Amino acid sequence: MLSHIVERLSRSSSVEKAVADIRSADGTVRICGLLGSSTAVFTSILHGYGDTLTAVICPDGAEDLREDFESLLGDNEVLHFPDWEILPYDEFSPHEAIVGTRLRTLSELLAGHNGVVVIPVRAFLRRIIPPEDLAANIIRVELKAGVRPEALIRHLAEMGYARTQVVEDIGTFAVRGGIIDIYAQGFDNPVRIEFFGNEVESIREFDPITQRSVKKVASAEILPAREVVLKDEAIHCFMSHLKGKRLKGRQIEEVAIHVKDRFFFDGMEAYAPYFFNDS
Numbered sequence: 001m002l003s004h005i006v007e008r009l010s011r012s013s014s015v016e017k018a019v020a021d022i023r024s025a026d027g028t029v030r031i032c033g034l035l036g037s038s039t040a041v042f043t044s045i046l047h048g049y050g051d052t053l054t055a056v057i058c059p060d061g062a063e064d065l066r067e068d069f070e071s072l073l074g075d076n077e078v079l080h081f082p083d084w085e086i087l088p089y090d091e092f093s094p095h096e097a098i099v100g101t102r103l104r105t106l107s108e109l110l111a112g113h114n115g116v117v118v119i120p121v122r123a124f125l126r127r128i129i130p131p132e133d134l135a136a137n138i139i140r141v142e143l144k145a146g147v148r149p150e151a152l153i154r155h156l157a158e159m160g161y162a163r164t165q166v167v168e169d170i171g172t173f174a175v176r177g178g179i180i181d182i183y184a185q186g187f188d189n190p191v192r193i194e195f196f197g198n199e200v201e202s203i204r205e206f207d208p209i210t211q212r213s214v215k216k217v218a219s220a221e222i223l224p225a226r227e228v229v230l231k232d233e234a235i236h237c238f239m240s241h242l243k244g245k246r247l248k249g250r251q252i253e254e255v256a257i258h259v260k261d262r263f264f265f266d267g268m269e270a271y272a273p274y275f276f277n278d279s
Contacts (some may be wrong), residue, residue, distance in 0.1 A: 008070055010045045033086070040068035047073075050271035053109070054116045062120040068115050077115035079105045083123040084269065091267035093226070096170045103223045104186030106134055125275045129227050137229045139222040142195055145200050149180060156182065160264050168208045168254055171225040177198060183208060184222045191220045216249075227269055230262045234275040240276040 002090050011013055022029050034042055047054040058065055069078040082101055084094035093099075096138070105117065110131055134171055141147060156173050157163070164172045166182040175180045175266035189205040192213065205214040228234070236258050242252065258265050 002138055003072060003074070006041060006044045006048065010048060015042075015045060019046060022046065023049065024229040029132065037068045039063055040072055043116070044072045051186060053114045053143065056116060056118045057121055057124045058118065059121045062118050066118045067149070075180060079108055079113060079115065079117040081105045081117055081119045081123050083120045086269075090270065093269055094271040095265050099225075099227060100170060100187075102128075103134075106224055107138060107186070107221070108129075110138075117168055127276070128230075129224075129272070130276055131233065133229065133234075133276065136194065136225070137224050137231075139198055140219060141222065142157070143200055143217040144201055146198050147174075147195070147200055148198050148257065149195050152180060156222070156225075158231050158262070159160060159222075159229050162225075162264075167210070167242065171238065181206070182220075182222055186219070186223050189214055191217070191222075198199075228264075228272050228275050230264070235259055235262075237277055238271070238274045 010019075020021075022031075031042070043054065043056060055071075062080070066078060066080045077229050080101060082098050084098060086092065086094055102123075106128070106135065109117070118217045137154070137155075139159075141152075153175060158242075161171055161182070164174050167174045167183045170183050170185060175259060178195040178197070180193045181190055182193070190208055191201075192204045192206050193200060194202045202219050203220050205217060206212060207214055239256065242256060253273075255271065258268075
């Protein structure tokens with residue numbers, strides 16, 4: 001980590017004066033002449049003067065900028081909120097790794113992360129799942145907690161998880177007696193939750209290839225599999241917004257039927273704003 005560069009430069013009298021002028025300014029401040037990694041260096045210095053989140057919105061080069069910030073501040077201090085990398089009304093969904101990174105970042109922000117988040121301008125301009133909707137659809141399972149397995153299974157389906165025989169891919173879950181395997185978005189390994197009645201008896205991470213346990217954990221956080229959750233309220237909101245609208249690409253009747261049937265189809269994310277209240 002190159003944090004010593006930020007520390008040394010922040011003690012420079014010229015940098016201290018520039019930072020003081022910026023922090024005392026009433027309106028928008030334009031900073032010119034920063035080339036290459038100097039953008040990340042100077043932004044890291046500014047970030048060090050406060051105890052709040054710093055959002056860096058960039059038209060291009062987001063990956064390079066994120067790597068610069070990680071070198072200067074450390075991986076734990078930097079979040080990335082990538083764009084879907086699909087065009088409006090494309091009839092396919094963003095890659096699961098992108099969705100996982102986005103949801104993991106939003107979850108960290110909900111938890112009060114106050115580091116640096118790098119956002120491509122296209123991602124910044126897209127409407128995202130509201131914080132309250134995301135918070136309501138994060139499942140936290142703890143050891144010895146009371147959880148009804150059938151309620152957990154229903155919630156997973158609403159959040160876009162596909163039920164399979166064996167969990168090998170992100171966004172899937174499997175049920176075998178009193179055991180539920182889940183490969184949650186944003187995590188390296190799936191988890192195996194074992195129940196005794198309605199009580200969580202054990203939680204273990206396991207290797208999706210060998211299916212063998214990796215380690216025991218005290219809790220598991222399960223994010224939605226998609227950026228759309230098909231709960232009753234979301235479906236009602238979608239149908240309300242759909243009235244009098246014309247949709248590009250798919251026929252409106254086809255989309256409405258899929259949503260009513262709680263069927264997650266490719267390209268569903270293009271209609272994500274219809275699932276949220278305007279407020």
